[in-house]
Amino acid sequence: MSRGLFIGRFQPFHKGHLEALKWILGREDEVIVAVGSAQFSHSLKNPFTAGERIEMIWLVVKELNLEGRVIITCVPDTNSMHNLWVPLLKAWLPRFDRAYTNDPLSRRLLVEGGVEVHSIPFFNRETYSATHVRELMIKGEKWEHLVPSVVAEYIKKIGGDKRLREIYSTRQ
Amino acid sequence: MSRGLFIGRFQPFHKGHLEALKWILGREDEVIVAVGSAQFSHSLKNPFTAGERIEMIWLVVKELNLEGRVIITCVPDTNSMHNLWVPLLKAWLPRFDRAYTNDPLSRRLLVEGGVEVHSIPFFNRETYSATHVRELMIKGEKWEHLVPSVVAEYIKKIGGDKRLREIYSTRQ
Amino acid sequence: MSRGLFIGRFQPFHKGHLEALKWILGREDEVIVAVGSAQFSHSLKNPFTAGERIEMIWLVVKELNLEGRVIITCVPDTNSMHNLWVPLLKAWLPRFDRAYTNDPLSRRLLVEGGVEVHSIPFFNRETYSATHVRELMIKGEKWEHLVPSVVAEYIKKIGGDKRLREIYSTRQ
């Protein structure tokens, strides 16, 4: 049984992530969706807690009846000690055969750590980007159509877009 | 939809844990199984990595077709800063309505943190204890019957009992 | 007996902080002045140690005979793990009934943590700002009139403004 790793911060989990997940599921029996930078939240770059991000992905996975093929878990970042990132992944995550990422640094670290890495085709990269979604939330513009509808509903229920605007308005 | 939290170190996940999980599933729609002390491994008390423990639980959950009702994830311990443990749980885990534990300190910390706590009936506590399983592994005695058979197979495949004996033989 | 929390970095403690403290003391029996980001010093944003900042506030409190109503202590920051900040405050500080802050993120985190939050009227915000005081120190312009005179004396005695210029001149 083959297993792929899909790692990201998922701030938030958007339709591009969903397309990528489906694409990987077309190639692997099972996928680990690993929520990275798990210790952070309430910042511009990481507004949502690890728990909230797991919740988003769980909602999507349940809606698509993929619970038997997707393992959702999380992993902290290594505070810029990049040489420990792949060892951390190996210790915190169940066994995986391959990793899927388009990020050059992640790719390099994974390859240096002996992991086979595959790229993911982009699905409308400019539109389906977490940075873009967060910018729309900050500006108070429409963002809901860029994330799966169960995720949009959840973010609104927890006041996630309002939280981001409050974070943005904070003097740094 | 109700959701319960079942937190433990699961070193390893044994039949007592399985009975507890089933018992909680009789009371809740969904259960979060949170693997605690996620950063530790290769010690007498914590021989298995977080990833290995998630793997054990995933194997059991799949065998019982419970994937749609069980969220398996992990959480680090707070290096003795006990007053941060419940806040950490709240940030790292999806929403939960109740926690299930028999540990007095965990119970107190959860109650102080505003969480409703329930006890779990013990299932043959002396026999089904992770400490007991690890002792049997160290002595080279039979331990396999105390854990679900998919877990026993997995531990043997990764050489988990041998690892524990090597850790034990290390001068401290 | 009511008690308010006044939290800040106090880099340095200026006349705006003093006005705020007096204003809170008009509403509460006692005030905890909590020096935040206690672990940092010798940087552009945090030039003074926690001990130096406590000293500044102690000098002011003694001059005004407020020792019986003001508890001065300190608390580290959580290295961007914002979800642990309020739990940390609750563990490191004596009991408080309300917090006073104008910072949107602090307000949000405190409210999420179940703390009642009040705003503080600004006292000449552009002039009485710690950032502004530090900029004047760096430029070698007059800053002394913006902080209580006992604080100005203390900073000059420890060579605080010279320290800031040296930090500034460091290539980053």
Next chain:
Amino acid sequence: MSRGLFIGRFQPFHKGHLEALKWILGREDEVIVAVGSAQFSHSLKNPFTAGERIEMIWLVVKELNLEGRVIITCVPDTNSMHNLWVPLLKAWLPRFDRAYTNDPLSRRLLVEGGVEVHSIPFFNRETYSATHVRELMIKGEKWEHLVPSVVAEYIKKIGGDKRLREIYSTRQ
């Protein structure tokens, strides 16, 4: 104006600590009472949070009208990096001229760090010992007479002795 440092964990602050504080106040104009190991709580050795310990000392100081001569603050421990302990004290605490301690390791570290160290006469050491007080709490015996009455009242109000028994009953 002379200032002495009185550092301890104060788990809890007992009558021996109070006698020591009074004795130091007979030799110094001001005393910094520094609550050490500030990050820990809810353990057998460190049952009370830093905030609770500051509260205990504040209650005592106010009752004796010593607010103008005693600075109460806290400092974390250095996770066994003993060579950083005195530098941490110097950074987190206001200026002090001398330290008072009977602990041989603390004395050595302070002396190595260039601090003048004085011993404190013991006041009935076996009776007035924090370890002894905690043992009595665990056994459910009388401990109240060993701490200042305002401290006894406070500990009972927050259920501190019950907390310690629950910690004790936890399987480790």
Next chain:
Amino acid sequence: MSRGLFIGRFQPFHKGHLEALKWILGREDEVIVAVGSAQFSHSLKNPFTAGERIEMIWLVVKELNLEGRVIITCVPDTNSMHNLWVPLLKAWLPRFDRAYTNDPLSRRLLVEGGVEVHSIPFFNRETYSATHVRELMIKGEKWEHLVPSVVAEYIKKIGGDKRLREIYSTRQ
């Protein structure tokens, strides 16, 4: 026997560093070359691991037959807790009589920590700068002439310049 401290990040060790080392060796019997920020690597500012940087310096030292006069070791940075940096140096490094640096903040911290500090004459500062070398690597221009030839060879062998370009191409 006199001993000087030469501390830097050495990302990478270039000809300016080499000239400085020789200059210090003209004044001291022995020199400690301390590789700072040891925990970081694979970033724009810190592309090389501590081990790789020790290797570079070792290659240079061996080529010049300076092994008997140069101690190469490393030290982590203190995560912005600048007040602990000099204490950390004192604990992690063998005894030294003087430090050599041109960095104003390092100088100040060392002086505050009681260390005698000397400046180093600059050797063609704009050309022999680690930042400049890294920029040339990123642009794919010639950088090899700016570092000792054994270092250039080593960096090419481990693919160091390619690594830096991959780090640069990563979206942040």
Next chain:
Amino acid sequence: MSRGLFIGRFQPFHKGHLEALKWILGREDEVIVAVGSAQFSHSLKNPFTAGERIEMIWLVVKELNLEGRVIITCVPDTNSMHNLWVPLLKAWLPRFDRAYTNDPLSRRLLVEGGVEVHSIPFFNRETYSATHVRELMIKGEKWEHLVPSVVAEYIKKIGGDKRLREIYSTRQ
């Protein structure tokens, strides 16, 4: 050119360590002597700082004219996150071909991390043991003959045995 890794805490570096070092040098062109648990000192198990331990080894290496074949450096421990220990070694140390150790846990971790591991013949293990040397220091008995004479001299110069007795006399 072959290179071996000799890792230990060297608390202190004794004649058994020296014999091991010579034995490894008989098999390798160069040896990295890596001082482990670098961040700790002033405890019963780790009385000496990393800098002091590097100094001891440097003294021995110079006396034997081995400076051209021995790289002395240090590495922190991972606070019980054993799964990160070998990755840390790989990042903090120059390239090595083989590791030499008799410790079962170290061996296992190294082997899991893809490192070739060799055992070292013991040289009078009961006598030449760092634990034994520290016990003799604590009891005030003769220990000097168990360490190289330059190390004995150095320890006496810095008062290392007295320090250990003071640490021992500290109530824990």
